[in-house]
Amino acid sequence: MxxxxxxxxxxxxxxxxxxxxxxxxxxxxxxxxxxxxxxxxxxxxxxxxxxxxxxxxxxxxxxxxDPRMVLHVDEFKVHRSLRRTLQKFRQLPSCEVRIDSNFGAVIRHCSQTARSGQSGTWIVPAMIEAYEHLHEAGNAHSVETWVDGQLVGGLYCISIGRAVFGESMFAHATDASKVALAALVGLCRTQGVSMIDCQQNTGHLASLGAREISRARFLESVSRARTEDALDWSFKPVYWDSLLPPLKFA
Incomplete structure (x- = not known):
């Protein structure tokens, strides 16, 4: 019943x-x-x-x-192909990560991205409007992958204190959403965030290191993190050093 x-x-x-x-x-x-x-x-x-x-x-x-899918940031998997992409990305002047430069474009691209097993989108107009207001309030953020001045991928997420909740990603170029996720992981690692909420289990997230934990354990972590100081939502190239060997200069 x-x-x-x-x-x-x-x-x-x-x-x-x-x-x-x-x-x-x-x-x-x-x-x-x-x-x-x-x-x-x-x-x-x-x-x-x-x-x-x-x-x-x-x-x-x-x-x-229950259970809840989360990505512990120290378990993020940088596979060989992604490692090469990130190493190239951070060295090219034409490639950059931006944060919150165009939240509206990111959430709309996410809403228009076709996903395996889904005939429509849950990012309906009412959700877009609501999350844009949440962005204006400082609790919704976009992490964006830009190449040659064009937005080619990204994600948006929610933050309360140091609790971070991933929402959706999109890519218009190979690995563009993974670059944005790697940048978010680097930001979180550097600023003391232990995990990113992924909500539900998917094979794609699991391939990047996400796994399920009990709801009780998840809520315990959120209850601590939400009371901590807010994150600095700006991207710094040094964040790559938490994922890749630091660049060496002659």
């Missing part, structure tokens, strides 16, 4: 995440529906291990899966 699903009024608090639907249900991790996508609501959601995910025509749906 399908379990009941709480419907949230605009001002109503989230139910405990322990009430999320279990693995035997038709939608494991589903917690509630309704409410709004206001900045305060989104911040409250992420601070408690909850995120919105729904398609066009559906109500707002809120999720807190």
């Amino acid at each position: 399908t379990p009941s699903l709480p419907w949230l009024d605009p001002e109503e608090a989230f139910p405990p995440v322990s009430q999320s639907w279990g693995s035997e249900s038709p939608a494991p991790g589903l917690l509630a529906a309704g409410a709004t996508l206001d900045v305060w609501r989104l911040k409250a959601a992420y601070a408690n291990g909850i995120f919105p995910w729904f398609s066009q025509g559906q109500p707002i749906l809120w999720w807190s899966p």
Whole structure:
């Protein structure tokens, strides 16, 4: 039998995440529906291990899966081909990583990217508008891969204190999204962030070193990190040194 699903009024608090639907249900991790996508609501959601995910025509749906897919930044896998790409990227003047230079373009490219096994996108217009407001509030960020002055890949994520929650990536050139993810990992390693939330298990994320942990362990980490000082959301070339051997100059 399908379990009941709480419907949230605009001002109503989230139910405990322990009430999320279990693995035997038709939608494991589903917690509630309704409410709004206001900045305060989104911040409250992420601070408690909850995120919105729904398609066009559906109500707002809120999720807190168990287990949770995360990337421990010291476990990020820089495979040989990616290593070569990063080494070349950081040495070419035409290649650069930018942060928050065009958040709107990044989230729209993510919404338009076709994904295996998905017929549509969950980054619907209401989500784009909501996350742009969250970006204006300083809690949503884009990490961008630029080549020859063109945006060719990137990702966007949420941050509360030193808790970082990955959302979506896109690439219009080979490895362009992986370059952005590597840059985010370098930023996190350098500034003392231990893990990046990936929400749900995919083969692509697993190939880069992400793995599942229990929701309880995830929430414990978030509860500590969210109270710490905010990150410096600017990219510094020295971040590459946490992933690659430092450049040597004659």
